[in-house]
Amino acid sequence: MKITSYIFFFFSFFLFSCQDTCDYYRSYTVYDPIYASMESIRDSVSFTSSREINNPGKLNYKDGYLFISETQKGIHIIDNRNVSNPVNIGFITLPGNYDLATKGDYLYADSYLDLVVFDISNINSITEVNRLKNNFDNYYLGQGLYNEDQGVIVGYKEELREEIIDNHDCGLAYN
Amino acid sequence: MRKYISILLILLVSCESSSDLGLSGGRGETSFSGSGDSNTGIGGSMARFTIVDNYLYSVDSYTLKSYDISDQENPIYKEDVHLGWGIETIFPYGENLFIGAQSGMHIYNLDNKESPEWVSTYEHMTSCDPVVVQGDYAFVTLRGGTECQGFNNQLDIIDISDLIRPELFKTYSMINPHGLGVDDNCLFITEGEYGLKMFDISNLENIELIKHFEDISSVDVIPFMDVLMVIGSDGFHQYNYDCELGEIEYISTIPINNL
Numbered sequence: 001m002k003i004t005s006y007i008f009f010f011f012s013f014f015l016f017s018c019q020d021t022c023d024y025y026r027s028y029t030v031y032d033p034i035y036a037s038m039e040s041i042r043d044s045v046s047f048t049s050s051r052e053i054n055n056p057g058k059l060n061y062k063d064g065y066l067f068i069s070e071t072q073k074g075i076h077i078i079d080n081r082n083v084s085n086p087v088n089i090g091f092i093t094l095p096g097n098y099d100l101a102t103k104g105d106y107l108y109a110d111s112y113l114d115l116v117v118f119d120i121s122n123i124n125s126i127t128e129v130n131r132l133k134n135n136f137d138n139y140y141l142g143q144g145l146y147n148e149d150q151g152v153i154v155g156y157k158e159e160l161r162e163e164i165i166d167n168h169d170c171g172l173a174y175n
Numbered sequence: 176m177r178k179y180i181s182i183l184l185i186l187l188v189s190c191e192s193s194s195d196l197g198l199s200g201g202r203g204e205t206s207f208s209g210s211g212d213s214n215t216g217i218g219g220s221m222a223r224f225t226i227v228d229n230y231l232y233s234v235d236s237y238t239l240k241s242y243d244i245s246d247q248e249n250p251i252y253k254e255d256v257h258l259g260w261g262i263e264t265i266f267p268y269g270e271n272l273f274i275g276a277q278s279g280m281h282i283y284n285l286d287n288k289e290s291p292e293w294v295s296t297y298e299h300m301t302s303c304d305p306v307v308v309q310g311d312y313a314f315v316t317l318r319g320g321t322e323c324q325g326f327n328n329q330l331d332i333i334d335i336s337d338l339i340r341p342e343l344f345k346t347y348s349m350i351n352p353h354g355l356g357v358d359d360n361c362l363f364i365t366e367g368e369y370g371l372k373m374f375d376i377s378n379l380e381n382i383e384l385i386k387h388f389e390d391i392s393s394v395d396v397i398p399f400m401d402v403l404m405v406i407g408s409d410g411f412h413q414y415n416y417d418c419e420l421g422e423i424e425y426i427s428t429i430p431i432n433n434l
Contacts, residue, residue, distance in 0.1 A: 054434045056406050058223070061397050062216030066404065068411065083402050083413050084427050101224035101231060102216030106247045108224060108231055115233070117248060129248050138255075139235040 023166040032157045035150040038113055038133075041095045045116070047126045050076065050088040062102040065123060069097055072154075075109060077123060092118065092126055095154065112152045113137045219395035219406070220264060220305040220354040227267045230288045234258065234265045234274065241289055253289045261301075268308035271338065275306040277324065280315055282338055297333050297341040301325040305395075309357045311336040312344065312379065316352035316364060328352060330364065332379055347382060354395030356403070361418040363403060365393035371405055373416065373423050385421045402426070408433050 053076055057069035064081035074097055077090040096112030105121040106129075117130040140146035145153045215226045223234050231242040231250060239256040261277030272291055274281040279298035283291035302317040302325035313333040319326040328351055334344040351367040362374040362382065370389040374382045392407030403414040403423070411429040416422065 053411070053429065053431045056394075056408075056411070056431060058221060059219040059395060059397055059404065059406055060216045060222075061218075061399060061404060066411075067216070068406065078411070078429065080404070080413075083415075086411065086413065086427055086429055088429060099222065099224040099233065101218060101222070101226045103226045103231075103244065104214050104247055106244075108226075108244075108250070110224075110233070115242070115250065115252075117250060119248070130250070132242075132250060132252055135240070135252060136233075136235065139238070142237075 023164060025162055026165055027160060027162045030159045030161050032159060033153040034155045034157055036154045037151040041112060044093060044095060045128050046093045048091050048093060051091045058099050060100050060102050067100055067107065069100055071098065072096060075100060110136060113140055217397055217399055219397050220307050220356060221395045223265060225265050225267050227285060232265060234262050236262050239291060256291055263303060264305040266306050266308060273306045273308050273313060275304045277301050280306050280313060295339050295341055299331060300327055302327050305354050307355055307357050314355055314357055314362060316349060316355050318352050344379060356396040356398040358398040359418045361398065361416055363396045363398055365396055367394065368392050375421050386423050
């Protein structure tokens with residue numbers, strides 16, 4: 001037993017002395033958050049002509065009209081009074097929208113931290129009439145998607161970074 | 176040995192089908208997310224906002240918020256109700272809210288609309304699971320996969336005749352179920368990229384696949400007055416359906432340019 005220990009120790013000494021070191025490049029992708037202030041988001045709300053549907057989310061149907069959330073961007077208005085010919089008639093720009101509900105002449109929708117109320121009595125001219133500011137701030141704070149200094153994270157910038165790592169164990173170069 | 180096993184299996188199967196619950200055809204009341212009065216819009220099964228009478232409810236991953244909208248233009252925030260984790264969808268039915276979570280389905284009663292109160296939870300394996308309700312049954316789809324955790328892809332029919340003790344009635348396997356909708360004897364299940372299914376559910380012991388449109392993408396549905404509105408990653412599709420005759424027919428599409 002003792003002899004094998006000595007042999008092992010002897011050889012392991014050799015192993016260490018054989019180790020190479022080398023320099024290598026390491027490249028990796030970083031996703032930098034893009035922040036926007038709630039003030040600028042609130043200012044950007046508008047009702048415009050229809051736009052293409054790209055990334056649909058939630059649906060809400062009321063009296064022949066269908067509201068389809070364009071995830072994180074806003075809400076499409078579809079005139080569906082004639083089901084064989086639905087027409088995309090308008091778009092509410094509402095950054096940070098995921099959900100919506102309707103009742104009477106009103107549409108309720110989220111926009112990042114805020115709960116926003118729209119008057120939909122004139123479907124061709126939808127207007128914002130009220131909002132509960134910072135209503136959802138606990139959730140956004142909790143998820144690390146918002147801080148008071150920078151605002152909310154509205155997206156991520158993809159960046160490829162490279163760095164030289166020198167004098168490193170060569171074995172790690174291919175990790 | 177094999178023979179014995181197959182005999183055992185047959186016994187198991189026959190046991191299951193012998194429990195006759197004698198369901199009548201139409202179970203009357205039809206509900207959509209956003210039930211209550213006709214003045215309220217109808218949401219899909221994936222909704223996280225809903226309106227019951229003069230109250231708006233929103234859910235995030237952990238919390239239910241209530242708002243008084245008696246004065247519709249001026250909602251008044253009322254209360255935060257802590258729901259646990261992995262909250263995904265909210266569906267109102269009768270005097271209750273059915274909340275789909277990654278851990279199960281929670282039932283909250285609306286005796287106090289300002290502050291819904293927990294009644295019970297039907298627990299299942301971790302997965303994504305919207306819920307819709309009709310009569311004494313809740314229909315829950317479980318979807319596995321990376322964003323949902325879990326491995327199950329199935330439809331669970333849950334007996335909620337006793338709201339305090341919701342019980343699994345029967346499970347049917349699915350491919351990749353997302354949203355769902357129920358109207359009378361029709362149950363619609365969106366299978367994501369695997370299409371759209373329509374089932375006849377007049378016998379819950381043995382629901383029957385009537386049609387599977389495999390060539391469309393579907394994520395959520397709203398069945399309303401014999402028109403099925405379907406949203407998928409490739410378009411907004413509509414169908415005419417007839418639950419009595421068990422028929423469904425394509426009407427129209429607004430294409431979606433998925434970026």
